[in-house]
Amino acid sequence: MxxxxxxxxxxxxxxxxxxxxxxxxxxxxxxxxxxxTYGGGSxxxxxxxxxxxxxxxxxxxxELSGIEPNPKYDPSVVTGAKLCKENAVxxxxxxxxxxxxxxxxxxxxxxxxDGEGWDLISGKVKAKEALPVVDIITLAATGSExxxxxxxxxxxxxxxxxxxxxxxxxxxxILDPEYxxxxxxxxxxxxxxxxxxHVLEQFFAYPSSxxxxxxxxxxxxxxxxxxxxxxxxxxxxxxxSELMYVCSWGCNGILANGSGYSGWPMHSIEHALxxxxxxxxxxxLAIITPRWMKEILSEKTVERFVTLGKxxxxxxxxxxxxxxxxxxxxxxxxxxxxIGIPMSLEKLGVKADKIDEMADHILEYDSTDxxxxxxxxxxxxxxxxxxxxx
Amino acid sequence: MxxxxxxxxxxxxxxxxxxxxxxxxxxxxxxxxxxxTYGGGSxxxxxxxxxxxxxxxxxxxxELSGIEPNPKYDPSVVTGAKLCKENAVxxxxxxxxxxxxxxxxxxxxxxxxDGEGWDLISGKVKAKEALPVVDIITLAATGSExxxxxxxxxxxxxxxxxxxxxxxxxxxxILDPEYxxxxxxxxxxxxxxxxxxHVLEQFFAYPSSxxxxxxxxxxxxxxxxxxxxxxxxxxxxxxxSELMYVCSWGCNGILANGSGYSGWPMHSIEHALxxxxxxxxxxxLAIITPRWMKEILSEKTVERFVTLGKxxxxxxxxxxxxxxxxxxxxxxxxxxxxIGIPMSLEKLGVKADKIDEMADHILEYDSTDxxxxxxxxxxxxxxxxxxxxx
Numbered sequence: 001m002x003x004x005x006x007x008x009x010x011x012x013x014x015x016x017x018x019x020x021x022x023x024x025x026x027x028x029x030x031x032x033x034x035x036x037t038y039g040g041g042s043x044x045x046x047x048x049x050x051x052x053x054x055x056x057x058x059x060x061x062x063e064l065s066g067i068e069p070n071p072k073y074d075p076s077v078v079t080g081a082k083l084c085k086e087n088a089v090x091x092x093x094x095x096x097x098x099x100x101x102x103x104x105x106x107x108x109x110x111x112x113x114d115g116e117g118w119d120l121i122s123g124k125v126k127a128k129e130a131l132p133v134v135d136i137i138t139l140a141a142t143g144s145e146x147x148x149x150x151x152x153x154x155x156x157x158x159x160x161x162x163x164x165x166x167x168x169x170x171x172x173x174i175l176d177p178e179y180x181x182x183x184x185x186x187x188x189x190x191x192x193x194x195x196x197x198h199v200l201e202q203f204f205a206y207p208s209s210x211x212x213x214x215x216x217x218x219x220x221x222x223x224x225x226x227x228x229x230x231x232x233x234x235x236x237x238x239x240x241s242e243l244m245y246v247c248s249w250g251c252n253g254i255l256a257n258g259s260g261y262s263g264w265p266m267h268s269i270e271h272a273l274x275x276x277x278x279x280x281x282x283x284x285l286a287i288i289t290p291r292w293m294k295e296i297l298s299e300k301t302v303e304r305f306v307t308l309g310k311x312x313x314x315x316x317x318x319x320x321x322x323x324x325x326x327x328x329x330x331x332x333x334x335x336x337x338x339i340g341i342p343m344s345l346e347k348l349g350v351k352a353d354k355i356d357e358m359a360d361h362i363l364e365y366d367s368t369d370x371x372x373x374x375x376x377x378x379x380x381x382x383x384x385x386x387x388x389x390x
Numbered sequence: 391m392x393x394x395x396x397x398x399x400x401x402x403x404x405x406x407x408x409x410x411x412x413x414x415x416x417x418x419x420x421x422x423x424x425x426x427t428y429g430g431g432s433x434x435x436x437x438x439x440x441x442x443x444x445x446x447x448x449x450x451x452x453e454l455s456g457i458e459p460n461p462k463y464d465p466s467v468v469t470g471a472k473l474c475k476e477n478a479v480x481x482x483x484x485x486x487x488x489x490x491x492x493x494x495x496x497x498x499x500x501x502x503x504d505g506e507g508w509d510l511i512s513g514k515v516k517a518k519e520a521l522p523v524v525d526i527i528t529l530a531a532t533g534s535e536x537x538x539x540x541x542x543x544x545x546x547x548x549x550x551x552x553x554x555x556x557x558x559x560x561x562x563x564i565l566d567p568e569y570x571x572x573x574x575x576x577x578x579x580x581x582x583x584x585x586x587x588h589v590l591e592q593f594f595a596y597p598s599s600x601x602x603x604x605x606x607x608x609x610x611x612x613x614x615x616x617x618x619x620x621x622x623x624x625x626x627x628x629x630x631s632e633l634m635y636v637c638s639w640g641c642n643g644i645l646a647n648g649s650g651y652s653g654w655p656m657h658s659i660e661h662a663l664x665x666x667x668x669x670x671x672x673x674x675l676a677i678i679t680p681r682w683m684k685e686i687l688s689e690k691t692v693e694r695f696v697t698l699g700k701x702x703x704x705x706x707x708x709x710x711x712x713x714x715x716x717x718x719x720x721x722x723x724x725x726x727x728x729i730g731i732p733m734s735l736e737k738l739g740v741k742a743d744k745i746d747e748m749a750d751h752i753l754e755y756d757s758t759d760x761x762x763x764x765x766x767x768x769x770x771x772x773x774x775x776x777x778x779x780x
Contacts, residue, residue, distance in 0.1 A: 001627070001628040001631060001632070002405065002406070002567075002631040002634070002635040003406060003631075004405060004406025004407060004408075004409065005403075005405050005406060006402065006403065006404050006405070006412075007402070007403045007405070008400075008401075008402040008403065009397075009399070010398075010400050011648075012396065012397070012398040013395075013396065013397045013398065015392065015394060015395050015396070015397070015648060016392070016393060016394025016395060016648065017394060018394075019394065022396075031496050035697065073740065103657075177392075189408050193618055209612070209631075209632055209635075210608070210611065210615065210616075210632065211608055211609060211611075211612040211632055211635065211636050212609065213608070214605070214608020214609075214611060214612070215604070215608055216605020217604065217608075217610060218600070218603070218605055219601060219604075221600065221601075221604060222600050222601040222604070226600075237391070238391040241391060241392040241393075241599075242391070242392055242599055242600065242601055244392070245392040245599075245601065245647065245648060246601050252459070257403075257434050257635065258405060258406065258631070258635060318752070335663055344584070346551070
C-alpha cells in the first residue's frame, strides 16, 4: 500500500570520479560571489581546497572554515550568515561532510532573514527565501547532499534541532567516492551506522509496501556489506561508491514514499545525547538501535522484524516471530560491534546521572510519545532504552 | 559498483487519493491559458473531465482531444503546437495515460519552435525551451509522468522515435490510483508488462551494483504480484497504488543510476513492430522479452539471469547457471501468459513477411548492434528473435 504523499527532490546529483569538473558551470549559474564553507582543514591536506580555488579562480570567494561536527548555531551559522550579508554572496559552496553542509544550509536561510536566525531553525518563523547551496560531499553518511534538512545545535540552550524546509535542498551535489578514501575507519563506521539508522527509522512504520520494503532492505544490505569492504580496503572504489550513493537516499523520503511515518524516535534520543555530551551522531545511533528495537518489540510490531529478518538475513518461516525478531536485534548488535562501535554510551562519555534529564528533554523538544507514532515511547520507556544503552 | 552519472528529476509528484485538489495551486504558478489534452473521451465518462474544468473554472482552456495510442506527430503534435501558438498557451495539462502525456511533451517543445517540429523529435535540432507540462496520469505503465522522454510515431515516415530532453520533465504529476480502477484487464496487463520490461532493460547491463539490483528486483516483484491482484479485483487500492508508484520509476534512470546502459534493445525491436503494425506497446514487449532473453543467454550474460532468478524467484545455488537462466525465461513467459497476453506476434496481426524489413529498420533507426552494448544484436539475431516471437 502506497499512501498519499508529495515528493520532490530538485537537487541535481553529479556522481563519480572527477565530477568536480562540472563545478564551474554549476556555480556560474548563480553568480560570482561565493561563500566557501569547510571544516577543520582536511580539505587542505587532501588538495581539494586548492582544486576548488583553481576551478573558481574568476570568482570572489569569502571563506568560513572551522565548522565543527554537530555544527553550532553560534558561532558557525551566525558568522556565516553575517559574511553572506556583508559580501553580497550569491551562492554557498559547502566542501566537506554532512556537518559542513548542514551548517551551510542553515546559513543559506539565515542570510536572507533579518531577524534572529534561531527563530527559523527552531520553527518559530518560516523562511521566505534562501541562498542556493552547492556542495562537494566528502563523507558518506547523513544524506544531507540530497535532502532538505539540517541539524543544528544551540549550545546556549542545550538544544539540537532538525530544521527541514524545501528551500534547503542543495541545487547541486557533487559526489566523488574517491574523496572518501581518506575517511578514517571510525568515521566510515559511524557514517554508515547513521545511514543504516536512517533506513531503519523509515522501515519501522505502518502502512508499509512491498516495494519500499525491498528498496530499504537492499539499502541496508548494501551498506552492511560495503562498509566491511571499505574498512578492510579504504581505497576500494566499488565499495566506497555504493556507500556514497546509498547514503544519499537516506533522508529525502524516497525510501518510504507513501509508507507511514514513525517520527524517527532513535534520532530524537540521539539528538538529546549529542546536545548533552557532543558524541558522534552515528555512534550514538548504533548504540541505541538494538536497545530501541528490544523496547518496541511487541505483537503489534513483530511483523516488521520478521520481514526485515527474512529479506536481510534470510531468516526462514520456521522461526517463531519473536525468535526471528530477537535474532534480528542480535545481528544488528553484532554488526555494529564488528565495525568498531563500542556498544555502550558510557564508553563515549555519557553519564548515567543525566538520563532522567535527557528523557525530559526528548519529550519536550522532539517528543516520542505521540499516539500516532509507530511505537510511542513515554518517559519510562526512554529511560529504559538509555539505561540499557549505558 | 556505482559508475559516473548525472541525475535530476525535477518533477514534483502528488500521489494518492484526491491529489487532484492540488491542481489549481499547481497550474496557477504558470498562467491562465491552458491547453487541455486528452484521448478518446474516457475522462468524460469517468467524470474526471468535469472535475478538471470545475477546478480550473477561472482559466482559459483550449482543448486537444482524440490523442491516439502510439501518438502521431501528424495530426496530434502538429495540431497541439499550433493551438499553443494561436492561443498564447502558458501551460499544458495532460489528462490520460502515457500516450496523451508523451504527445503533450512533444507539443510543449514544438510549441516553442518555429521550424518543423519533427526536427526536434528526430534529434536533428536541439530545443531551447518548452512550455511547462502538468499531468494527471490515469494509467500505470510508461512512467512518462516522471521522466523526460516521449515516444512519437511518424506515420508518413513509418518511424517511431524516443525523444528525450531535460526540458520535457513534467513540472508536476498527479497520480491518483483510483483513476486506474476503470482500466481494462487488457490495458492493466499491457501497462504492467511495459513497466516490467523497463526494469529488465536496465537490469541486463554491466557494471551492476547490489543496491540497484535489489531495487530493480523489488520493483519487478511488486509489479508481478500486484498486477495479479488488480486483475482479480480492479478496485483494490493497495495493488493499484503500488503498480502506479512503481511504474513511475521506470524510465528516469533512478533504478540504475551508475549502472551500465544496455541500449534498451527490446524497446528498439518493439518500436519497429508498433511502427509497422500499430500493436499495443506493452503486449509487444511481453512477447519479445523471453525470446530476447533466450537469444542473449551466454557465458557473458548468465550471471545476470542467476542474480535475477535468486532475488525474484528464490532459485537456489544448487542450480547450474544456465539451468537457472532457462527457468527465469520460462517463468517470465508463463507470467505474461497468465495475465492474458497472447504470447505470439501473429495473434496481434504482425506478418512474418515483414521481419526482414523490420530488422533493417531497427538497425537503421534505433540500432542494436553497437559494440558497447550489453548484448549486441546483428540482423540475423534480430530476425531470430522476431521469428521466435511469431
